[in-house]
Amino acid sequence: xxxxxxxxxxxxxxxxxxxxxxxxxxxxxxxxxxxxxxxxxxxxxxxxxxxxxxxxxxxxxxxxxxxxxxxxxxxxxxxxxxxxxxxxxxxxxxxxxxxxxxxxxxxxxxxxxxx
Numbered sequence: 001x002x003x004x005x006x007x008x009x010x011x012x013x014x015x016x017x018x019x020x021x022x023x024x025x026x027x028x029x030x031x032x033x034x035x036x037x038x039x040x041x042x043x044x045x046x047x048x049x050x051x052x053x054x055x056x057x058x059x060x061x062x063x064x065x066x067x068x069x070x071x072x073x074x075x076x077x078x079x080x081x082x083x084x085x086x087x088x089x090x091x092x093x094x095x096x097x098x099x100x101x102x103x104x105x106x107x108x109x110x111x112x113x114x115x
Contacts, residue, residue: 012038028112035105042098049091051084 019026019034047054064071109115 028108032105032108032112035101035108039098039101039105042094042101046091046095046098049087049094051087 016034016038019030023031044054061072061074064073
């Protein structure tokens with residue numbers, strides 16, 4: 001019998017669905033936040049999947065130990081993952097859904113601020 005695996009994304013999806021289903025009775029900032037958080041996460045996943053370098057990321061370094069000392073040197077440049085066809089479809093899917101959620105969050109904010 002396989003072990004039961006728990007994934008936090010299912011709970012997050014359930015919470016987002018509950019919040020969006022009760023949009024009329026909840027304050028609009030909560031609705032905008034429920035759209036913006038998954039949008040940011042999906043756009044981050046799209047950038048990682050497509051190999052787009054993000055600020056705050058680590059450079060490729062190679063670590064060597066010589067006579068008990070740690071020596072870090074610049075490693076070889078990583079290959080461009082954008083041209084990997086296996087990553088292209090999921091990356092674009094994450095990006096399109098994330099962009100749609102981000103635009104929906106902006107629409108909620110703009111509608112309620114009267115912009």
